[in-house]
Amino acid sequence: MGEDEEPESISDERHFEEPGLSIRRTRTFKGGVHPGRNKAETSSKAVLRAPLPPVLSVPLTQHIGAPNEAVVTPGEHVELGQVIGDSGAFIAAPVHAPAAGTVEAVADVPDFRGKSALCVVIAVDSEQPGREASPRERPGGLTAERVRVVAREAGLVGMGGAAFPTHVKLTPPADKAIDTVIVNGCECEPYLTCDHRLMLERAPELVGGLRLFMRAVDARRGIIGIEADKMDAVESVRAAASSCAEVHAAALDVKFPQGSEKQLIHVLTGRDVPPGKLPSEVGCLVQNAGTAVALYEAAATGKPLYERVVTITGPLVARPGNYLARLGSPLGFLLGVAGGLAAEPARVIAGGPMTGWAQGSAQSPLVKGMSGIIALPLLPEYEREERACVRCGKCVDACPMFLLPNFIVDAVQEEEWPKAQMWGALDCFECGCCSYTCPAFIPHVRYVRSAKAALARTRE
Amino acid sequence: MPTVGKWDDSAVSPHLHERGQTIERAMLDVLIALMPAAVWAVIVFGFQAFVVMVVSVATAMLTELVMRWILGRKATLHDLSAVLTGLLLAFLLPVATPLWVVAIGSFIAVAVGKELFGGLGKNIFNPALFGRIAIMISPLFIYTTKFVKPFWWRGIGFFTPIQAFIENEGGQRIVYKTIAGTPLDAVSHATPLSLIQNGRIVVDTTTGATPVGATWLTSTGAPGHHSLFLGLRSGSIGEVSVLLLLLGGLYLIYRRTIDWRIPVGVLGGALLLFVVEWEQPLYQMLAGGLFLGAFYMATDWVTSPVTRRGKWIYAVGIGVCIGLVRLHTPWPEGVAISILTWNVLTVAIDRYTARARFGAVKKPLFNRIPPVTGSSRQTE
Numbered sequence: 001m002g003e004d005e006e007p008e009s010i011s012d013e014r015h016f017e018e019p020g021l022s023i024r025r026t027r028t029f030k031g032g033v034h035p036g037r038n039k040a041e042t043s044s045k046a047v048l049r050a051p052l053p054p055v056l057s058v059p060l061t062q063h064i065g066a067p068n069e070a071v072v073t074p075g076e077h078v079e080l081g082q083v084i085g086d087s088g089a090f091i092a093a094p095v096h097a098p099a100a101g102t103v104e105a106v107a108d109v110p111d112f113r114g115k116s117a118l119c120v121v122i123a124v125d126s127e128q129p130g131r132e133a134s135p136r137e138r139p140g141g142l143t144a145e146r147v148r149v150v151a152r153e154a155g156l157v158g159m160g161g162a163a164f165p166t167h168v169k170l171t172p173p174a175d176k177a178i179d180t181v182i183v184n185g186c187e188c189e190p191y192l193t194c195d196h197r198l199m200l201e202r203a204p205e206l207v208g209g210l211r212l213f214m215r216a217v218d219a220r221r222g223i224i225g226i227e228a229d230k231m232d233a234v235e236s237v238r239a240a241a242s243s244c245a246e247v248h249a250a251a252l253d254v255k256f257p258q259g260s261e262k263q264l265i266h267v268l269t270g271r272d273v274p275p276g277k278l279p280s281e282v283g284c285l286v287q288n289a290g291t292a293v294a295l296y297e298a299a300a301t302g303k304p305l306y307e308r309v310v311t312i313t314g315p316l317v318a319r320p321g322n323y324l325a326r327l328g329s330p331l332g333f334l335l336g337v338a339g340g341l342a343a344e345p346a347r348v349i350a351g352g353p354m355t356g357w358a359q360g361s362a363q364s365p366l367v368k369g370m371s372g373i374i375a376l377p378l379l380p381e382y383e384r385e386e387r388a389c390v391r392c393g394k395c396v397d398a399c400p401m402f403l404l405p406n407f408i409v410d411a412v413q414e415e416e417w418p419k420a421q422m423w424g425a426l427d428c429f430e431c432g433c434c435s436y437t438c439p440a441f442i443p444h445v446r447y448v449r450s451a452k453a454a455l456a457r458t459r460e
Numbered sequence: 461m462p463t464v465g466k467w468d469d470s471a472v473s474p475h476l477h478e479r480g481q482t483i484e485r486a487m488l489d490v491l492i493a494l495m496p497a498a499v500w501a502v503i504v505f506g507f508q509a510f511v512v513m514v515v516s517v518a519t520a521m522l523t524e525l526v527m528r529w530i531l532g533r534k535a536t537l538h539d540l541s542a543v544l545t546g547l548l549l550a551f552l553l554p555v556a557t558p559l560w561v562v563a564i565g566s567f568i569a570v571a572v573g574k575e576l577f578g579g580l581g582k583n584i585f586n587p588a589l590f591g592r593i594a595i596m597i598s599p600l601f602i603y604t605t606k607f608v609k610p611f612w613w614r615g616i617g618f619f620t621p622i623q624a625f626i627e628n629e630g631g632q633r634i635v636y637k638t639i640a641g642t643p644l645d646a647v648s649h650a651t652p653l654s655l656i657q658n659g660r661i662v663v664d665t666t667t668g669a670t671p672v673g674a675t676w677l678t679s680t681g682a683p684g685h686h687s688l689f690l691g692l693r694s695g696s697i698g699e700v701s702v703l704l705l706l707l708g709g710l711y712l713i714y715r716r717t718i719d720w721r722i723p724v725g726v727l728g729g730a731l732l733l734f735v736v737e738w739e740q741p742l743y744q745m746l747a748g749g750l751f752l753g754a755f756y757m758a759t760d761w762v763t764s765p766v767t768r769r770g771k772w773i774y775a776v777g778i779g780v781c782i783g784l785v786r787l788h789t790p791w792p793e794g795v796a797i798s799i800l801t802w803n804v805l806t807v808a809i810d811r812y813t814a815r816a817r818f819g820a821v822k823k824p825l826f827n828r829i830p831p832v833t834g835s836s837r838q839t840e
Contacts (some may be wrong), residue, residue, distance in 0.1 A: 404766065432474030
C-alpha cells in the first residue's frame with residue numbers, strides 16, 4: 001500500500017461526525033443470544049478488598065505470547081510490585097510480586113485452563129508495607145512511546161479474558177492508522193459485574209486510561225461501549241468524560257456477545273473487521289475497561305498490575321460481590337473470602353459462564369485475565385446427553401460470525417479438517433451462542449477447538 | 461466448607477443453556493399445535509378418527525423402540541418424535557383407512573423413513589410423508605383413494621367403526637362398511653380438490669342456516685370457501701380445518717419452534733402459481749393439505765434448510781411444485797410429493813446459500829460449490 005494512500009475502510013466518515021453517536025442504540029449486530037443476566041446480586045455492592053492469602057502462586061506467564069522466565073530464585077525475598085517474571089520477547093508482559101514475601105519455589109501449579117503453569121510460589125510476609133506511589137511524570141504529559149513503555153513495565157494485558165499484552169496492541173502496524181479507540185465496558189457475560197463497578201467507582205481513571213490509549217495510537221476519538229442495562233455506568237462515565245469532547249459513552253443493546261471485539265466495532269463504527277484480521281485493519285483499537293483503569297494507575301502512580309477486581313458469585317456463594325484481589329490467590333481461598341460455598345458446586349467457572357473455563361482445582365490461582373469466579377450448582381443442562389444434530393438452524397441464526405456451526409460439527413465428526421476450515425472453524429471465537437441455543441445439546445465449542453488444534457497440527 | 465476439593469473441569473463452555481430449548485420441547489410444541497385439529501378431526505369424522513390416530517402413534521412408538529433396540533441404539537421415546545410422526549401420518553390418511561394399513565404406513569415411516577437412515581437427525585425425508593407416499597405407491601393405495609363426508613356418523617352413530625373394503629364387482633372399487641361388515645351407504649364424498657379437477661364449479665357462498673349437515677355444500681354440491689376454512693369438508697383426517705391448523709401454526713411461530721419463512725414461502729409459492737394461472741386461487745389455497753404441509757411438514761427441522769435464503773428457496777419451491785402438481789398432473793393433490801422432492805435438495809441448498817462470514821466480502825447470489833472432497837486423511 002502506498003504511503004499517502006489511505007485504507008478504504010478508514011475513509012468511512014459517515015459514523016465519525018454523527019452527533020448522535022453517543023446515544024446510538026438501535027444499531028446492533030446480527031445473531032447472538034439473550035442469556036439471563038444474574039448480575040443483581042453483585043452489581044449494587046461496592047468493591048471490597050480481599051485479604052492476602054498465606055501463600056500466593058503467581059503464574060509466570062499470564063498473557064498470550066512468548067513465555068516469561070523467572071527472575072527470582074527460591075529463598076529470595078521479594079517486595080510488593082517487584083518484577084518476578086519477564087521475557088525478552090516483544091509479545092510478552094512481565095509479572096510482578098503481588099505482595100512482599102519469600103519465594104518458596106518455582107513450581108507447576110494447576111492453572112485455570114486445566115493444565116499446569118509454572119508459578120512463583122510466595123510465602124506472604126505477615127507485615128505488609130504499603131506501596132509508595134512513584135509518579136514518574138504527569139499522565140497528561142506522556143508521549144505515545146512513554147505510554148507503551150508504561151504499559152509494558154506495568155505488565156498490562158487485556159483484562160477481559162484474552163490477556164493479550166497491551167503494549168503490543170498499542171503498537172499497530174505502521175501502515176494502519178488508528179482513528180478510534182474503544183473501551184469495552186459491555187460486560188455482556190452473565191454474572192460478571194467487575195467492569196460495571198469499575199465504571200461506577202473509577203470512571204475518571206477509566207477515561208484517563210482511554211485518553212492514554214488514544215495518545216499512544218494517535219486516535220481522534222474514544223468511545224466507551226456499555227450495555228444499556230448499566231445506564232448508571234453510562235451516566236458515570238459521561239460525567240467523567242464531560243470535559244473532553246472527543247470521548248463518548250455509548251449505550252448498546254443488551255445482547256451476548258455485544259462485548260466481542262468485532263461485534264463491538266461493528267455496532268459502534270459500522271466497520272467490519274475482515275476474517276483473520278485485527279481491528280487495526282479498520283482503524284480501531286479495543287481495550288477492556290479494567291485495562292484502561294490499570295493503565296491510568298500505572299501512569300499516575302507507577303503501580304504495576306498485581307491485583308484486579310474479580311466478580312465472585314453464583315447461586316452457591318454466600319457473599320457474592322466484587323473483590324479487589326491479589327493475583328496468584330488460590331480460587332478456593334477467594335471463594336472463602338466471599339463467604340464460602342453453600343454446597344459442593346457442579347462447576348466452578350473462571351471468567352464468564354458463556355466463555356469461561358471449568359476449574360478442576362481450588363488451588364488454581366487468580367490471573368490477570370480472570371474477570372469472574374462463578375460457582376454453579378448442578379444445572380439440568382449439565383446432565384443432558386449430546387444428540388445427533390436435528391438441523392433446526394438455531395445455531396446458524398445465533399452465530400454472530402455468520403458461520404454454519406452444524407456443518408463445522410459434521411466436518412469434525414468426520415475428521416475432515418479442511419472441510420471444517422471451509423465452514424469457518426478458524427473464524428469462530430468460541431462465544432458459545434450455538435451451544436447455548438442447541439436443542440440437541442451439541443458442544444460446538446469443543447468441536448471447534450479440536451478442529452483448530454488439528455488444523456494447527458497440519459500447518460506445522 | 462467445600463472449597464478445597466477437586467471439581468469437574470472436563471466441561472467446555474458455554475456453561476449455560478437456553479431454558480426450554482430441547483428436542484422434546486419442540487416436539488411437544490408441535491403436538492400441542494396439532495391438538496385443535498386432532499379434536500376437530502374426531503368431531504367431524506367420528507370416533508374412528510381417534511382410533512386411527514392411536515393405532516398410528518402406538519405403531520410408531522413400538523417401531524421406534526424395537527428398531528432402536530435391534531440397531532443397538534439408545535431408546536429415545538421420550539423425545540416424542542415417534543409420537544409426532546405417528547400423529548402426522550394419521551393426519552394424512554382418510555378416516556376409513558383399514559387399521560392394518562395405518563399400522564403398515566406407520567411402521568414404514570419410522571423403521572425405514574427414520575431409523576434406517578440413521579435415526580432422528582439423519583433422515584433425508586420427512587418420516588410421516590415417507591410413510592404416506594409408501595402407501596400411495598404400493599398396492600394399498602386403493603384404500604386411501606376415497607373419503608367420507610363430514611359428519612357421516614350423524615344418524616349412524618359416533619362410535620361406529622368405519623372401514624374401507626375392496627369390492628371386485630366390475631373392477632376394483634372401495635365400499636364403506638362397519639368393521640363387522642354392515643354396509644354404510646352414502647357416506648363417501650369427493651374431496652374439494654377432486655371436485656375441482658372434475659370441473660365442478662364452485663360458488664363462493666354457503667347456503668342454509670347452519671354449517672352442519674348438508675348445508676355446508678353450495679348448490680353445486682361442492683363445499684364453499686367458508687366450509688373449507690372452518691373444516692366442513694371431506695379429506696384426510698388432519699387437513700380439513702384450515703382455521704385450526706393456522707392457529708396451531710401461529711403458536712409454533714410464536715414459540716419460534718418453526719421459522720415463519722417456510723409456511724409463508726410455501727403458501728406464497730402456491731398462491732403465486734394459482735394466481736398466475738387463475739385457477740380459483742382462493743379455493744385452491746384452502747382445499748387439500750396445503751396448510752397442514754406448509755406449517756407442519758415442510759417446517760420439519762431435519763429435512764429443511766438451515767440458512768435463511770435456503771429456507772426461502774426451499775419453501776417457495778415447494779409451493780410452486782404443489783401448484784404444478786395440482787394444475788398440470790392427473791393427481792388432485794401434490795403436497796406430499798412436493799415436500800419430499802425438496803427434502804432431497806435440502807443439504808445442497810444449504811451448501812449454496814451459506815452467508816458470507818462476518819466482515820468477508822459479500823458473495824455473489826449463490827456460492828460456488830465448496831471443495832469438500834479433499835480429505836485430510838488422504839494427505840496425511
